[in-house]
Amino acid sequence: MNLENEIKWDLSELFPGPNHPKIVESQKNLMEMTDKLILIYKGKINIPDFSANDLLNLIQEKENFLTELSELRSFSELSFAANMTLHENQDLHTKITSFLTDLKKKTAFISLEIGKYVFEHKKLIQDPVLSNYKHHLEIILRSYPHQLSEIEEQLILEKDQFGVEAWSQIQGSWLNTRMIDVEVEGELKSLSYGKANGLLTHPDRKTRTSVNKGIYGLLGKQNEIFSSALRNVCGDWLKTSKRRKFDNAMHQSLIDSDLEQSIIDNLMKTIENNVGLYRRYLNYKATLMNLPKLGCEDVVAPLSDSPNKKIEWDSAKELILQAYGNVDKEFKKIVEDMYEKSHIDASPRYGKRNGAFCSTWYKGRSAFILTSYNEDMNSIYTLAHELGHAIHDYYNTKNNTNLNTDISMVVAETASIFGELLMTDLFLNEKSISNSEKRSILAHVLDGAGMATFQVSARVWFEQSLYDSIENGVHLDGETISKLWCEARNRIYGDAIEWFDEMRWEWAMKPHYYIPNFRFYNYPYVYAQLFVYALYQIYKKEGAEFIKKFKKILSAGSTLSPKEIGEIIGFDITKPEFWELGMKQYEYFVKELESLK
Numbered sequence: 001m002n003l004e005n006e007i008k009w010d011l012s013e014l015f016p017g018p019n020h021p022k023i024v025e026s027q028k029n030l031m032e033m034t035d036k037l038i039l040i041y042k043g044k045i046n047i048p049d050f051s052a053n054d055l056l057n058l059i060q061e062k063e064n065f066l067t068e069l070s071e072l073r074s075f076s077e078l079s080f081a082a083n084m085t086l087h088e089n090q091d092l093h094t095k096i097t098s099f100l101t102d103l104k105k106k107t108a109f110i111s112l113e114i115g116k117y118v119f120e121h122k123k124l125i126q127d128p129v130l131s132n133y134k135h136h137l138e139i140i141l142r143s144y145p146h147q148l149s150e151i152e153e154q155l156i157l158e159k160d161q162f163g164v165e166a167w168s169q170i171q172g173s174w175l176n177t178r179m180i181d182v183e184v185e186g187e188l189k190s191l192s193y194g195k196a197n198g199l200l201t202h203p204d205r206k207t208r209t210s211v212n213k214g215i216y217g218l219l220g221k222q223n224e225i226f227s228s229a230l231r232n233v234c235g236d237w238l239k240t241s242k243r244r245k246f247d248n249a250m251h252q253s254l255i256d257s258d259l260e261q262s263i264i265d266n267l268m269k270t271i272e273n274n275v276g277l278y279r280r281y282l283n284y285k286a287t288l289m290n291l292p293k294l295g296c297e298d299v300v301a302p303l304s305d306s307p308n309k310k311i312e313w314d315s316a317k318e319l320i321l322q323a324y325g326n327v328d329k330e331f332k333k334i335v336e337d338m339y340e341k342s343h344i345d346a347s348p349r350y351g352k353r354n355g356a357f358c359s360t361w362y363k364g365r366s367a368f369i370l371t372s373y374n375e376d377m378n379s380i381y382t383l384a385h386e387l388g389h390a391i392h393d394y395y396n397t398k399n400n401t402n403l404n405t406d407i408s409m410v411v412a413e414t415a416s417i418f419g420e421l422l423m424t425d426l427f428l429n430e431k432s433i434s435n436s437e438k439r440s441i442l443a444h445v446l447d448g449a450g451m452a453t454f455q456v457s458a459r460v461w462f463e464q465s466l467y468d469s470i471e472n473g474v475h476l477d478g479e480t481i482s483k484l485w486c487e488a489r490n491r492i493y494g495d496a497i498e499w500f501d502e503m504r505w506e507w508a509m510k511p512h513y514y515i516p517n518f519r520f521y522n523y524p525y526v527y528a529q530l531f532v533y534a535l536y537q538i539y540k541k542e543g544a545e546f547i548k549k550f551k552k553i554l555s556a557g558s559t560l561s562p563k564e565i566g567e568i569i570g571f572d573i574t575k576p577e578f579w580e581l582g583m584k585q586y587e588y589f590v591k592e593l594e595s596l597k
Contacts, residue, residue: 388419530582
């Protein structure tokens with residue numbers, strides 16, 4: 001990638017710039033919409049003659065409000081994520097965060113009063129007038145017992161702005177404004193976190209060792225920052241959960257995911273029962289790399305004989321278009337649109353948020369993608385993954401009103417993981433591919449799916465141990481947190497991996513643990529990985545017929561529960577044995593790798 005011609009997104013469809021007058025106009029418009037909602041509805045939702053039609057009107061006005069609000073929030077958050085060091089982005093982010101907090105406080109009554117009204121008039125959920133919002137109302141009914149008073153909800157919003165949200169921001173801001181000293185192929189370099197992180201899969205083992213020790217060693221030296229942030233975010237959530245009368249720290253995430261505890265219990269039990277499969281792969285990978293045992297720097301590294309070729313940006317684009325186009329012309333057109341409209345920010349840069357994400361743009365029936373493209377296999381898979389999200393966003397926003405696009409995370413990963421599998425099909429079906437190249441692709445797939453299925457499960461156990469420790473009066477300093485991290489990690493890896501001491505600080509760089517009021521971010525990835533692996537087996541049998549069902553899944557938004565979405569294909573996610581279907585696909589890839597000589 002030529003960094004002189006940065007691959008960066010164009011956010012001007014949202015707003016022309018961070019200081020443009022249209023931002024002030026948007027704020028003024030949102031204030032007027034807020035005042036109107038207060039005038040018409042506050043204190044009037046529960047009056048005797050408030051009808052299903054009145055509730056429909058309120059829901060639709062709320063959707064209009066949320067659509068306008070999301071434009072402003074997205075522009076602020078996306079600008080900040082792309083470059084946290086620019087003064088105008090910092091100012092805008094601070095200003096809009098404060099403004100939106102005020103709006104949320106003023107409109108908090110809407111969710112509270114709708115919740116009370118639906119709770120007291122449960123038959124309304126079946127009213128044909130509200131048929132479009134049936135499942136939305138069912139989720140409201142499930143959430144209502146955990147709502148607090150309007151004053152309490154406002155106070156939580158106020159204290160979060162300078163409490164858990166600030167703790168969350170310091171983790172991201174610190175991490176993405178660090179320079180890491182690493183040795184790259186024998187040359188000492190000082191790199192931004194984003195660039196250094198991209199070298200964790202470098203073909204040179206000494207480089208990987210240096211990068212791992214450089215990143216995690218620095219985190220360890222500054223562990224008090226991260227332990228303080230994590231301790232306060234988790235402690236705050238535990239107090240809030242009790243105040244809201246949740247059964248446990250995971251309870252709200254189950255409501256947000258639209259699932260029951262038993263489903264996640266079955267999922268995690270399946271993981272525990274199959275750790276031997278993952279270890280089998282890791283041990284075989286060590287053999288392929290001529291190592292007695294994998295080091296932590298090798299877990300997601302390419303095989304020793306993997307072709308070390310760069311995949312330039314334009315080549316990656318063509319490959320991804322081909323992968324999606326082989327399956328469906330409409331998929332290809334959606335991906336082309338993302339490139340043509342410059343909705344992708346791909347250049348690594350100092351101050352850019354680490355990792356990758358796809359942000360839905362409801363009004364545009366599109367999305368914006370942030371990633372750091374490093375011209376390697378991992379980067380092209382990440383890009384294909386995020387473009388899968390964009391395809392999902394297209395069908396979701398095209399077919400649903402705003403509130404029905406709020407899909408749970410276990411569903412949100414469907415098209416993205418499927419996109420990774422389409423890339424795998426493309427690479428493995430190349431006529432001229434050698435066995436060495438096949439091994440390289442299969443190992444990459446097994447590395448990624450192994451992380452998403454098994455390593456991420458360790459993160460679920462780790463997070464639960466944080467809350468258990470707080471409940472038991474344990475002070476979560478850096479060393480204590482690291483001990484919990486290693487205990488959860490070892491439940492997955494056993495003795496299959498040799499770990500650097502620095503890797504005990506790995507928890508510090510995972511942003512998911514620091515997200516305010518959004519706990520247990522990780523198990524949805526485990527769910528999605530095995531769910532899509534089960535879907536993929538149906539796709540391989542049915543081909544084009546499956547794609548029709550797949551589009552129905554992507555178009556459902558949140559009008560259906562994850563259980564109902566599974567039923568589109570004929571799956572029953574409530575059965576413990578369902579999760580073994582996805583595990584069989586992982587085993588299939590392991591066997592394919594083992595069969596290559």
